[in-house]
Amino acid sequence: MVKLIGDERLDYLLAEDLRIIQSPTVFSFSLDAVLLSRFAYMPIKKGNILDLCTGNGIIPLILSTRTNGKITGVEIQERLYDMAMRSIAYNNLEQQINMIHGDLKEMPKQLGYGKYDVVTCNPPYFATPHKGNQNPNEYLAIARHEILCTLEDVIRVSSQLVKQGGKIALVHRPGRLADIIEQMRKHRVEPKRIQLVYPKQGKEANTLLIEGIKDGHADLKLLPPVFVYNHDNEYTKEIKTILYGDKQEDMQA
Numbered sequence: 254m255v256k257l258i259g260d261e262r263l264d265y266l267l268a269e270d271l272r273i274i275q276s277p278t279v280f281s282f283s284l285d286a287v288l289l290s291r292f293a294y295m296p297i298k299k300g301n302i303l304d305l306c307t308g309n310g311i312i313p314l315i316l317s318t319r320t321n322g323k324i325t326g327v328e329i330q331e332r333l334y335d336m337a338m339r340s341i342a343y344n345n346l347e348q349q350i351n352m353i354h355g356d357l358k359e360m361p362k363q364l365g366y367g368k369y370d371v372v373t374c375n376p377p378y379f380a381t382p383h384k385g386n387q388n389p390n391e392y393l394a395i396a397r398h399e400i401l402c403t404l405e406d407v408i409r410v411s412s413q414l415v416k417q418g419g420k421i422a423l424v425h426r427p428g429r430l431a432d433i434i435e436q437m438r439k440h441r442v443e444p445k446r447i448q449l450v451y452p453k454q455g456k457e458a459n460t461l462l463i464e465g466i467k468d469g470h471a472d473l474k475l476l477p478p479v480f481v482y483n484h485d486n487e488y489t490k491e492i493k494t495i496l497y498g499d500k501q502e503d504m505q506a
Contacts, residue, residue: 255340255343257274261275267498268497271314280330286315286424290312290315292422295319295320295322295371296320296370298321299321301369303325303369305360306329310328312375313326314340314350329402334354357410358402367413370420371421418466420467424462427459443466443468444473446463447462451479453486458478
């Protein structure tokens, strides 16, 4: 059994055969987090992985199915941290996933410099608007806007935490690509792989996946695009596989 608070619900992660606690008023993960979890390089047998801005733990949960390494999630909002902790316990993953309630900007001092093989992050996407233009829901405002951390904070801290030769993977908006590359190079991270995600054929990309290597050499690869919906406004086969795995056939039966 799992304790649910308020409007929380226990959702399936079908492709991973896991469950996760979500709340429409506090936090529910988006496709962006799932795409990042599948895009990021993962050491299979061992390694130390860190996920910043971890929310309700969606990325550590999915990564646990791709690696036997130790995974740490960092979340500043106590309510989201608590949701993640309960989800990890429900899935019996306490031996693999550790959660920290704290500010990512403090993590290099708290966890140590150059300790991680991979750092992932699904950060707030938008610059902080005037208070009157922010989402009145504090949980959602902090998750979406650079209120408690900026893009530079995320990249600087990720660079400090990752080993030399280690990898940093982010999901963001395509409009921030120039800023991301500028900040990566400023903080000794060389962009190596980029993949754009499009809502459907003929539309502009609305999601950016990017991975860089600490002190890497310049050799950027542009991966094939990902399309979310087909012309019938149904998930493409690629997205169905990411979300449902082999269970998509059972759902259609």
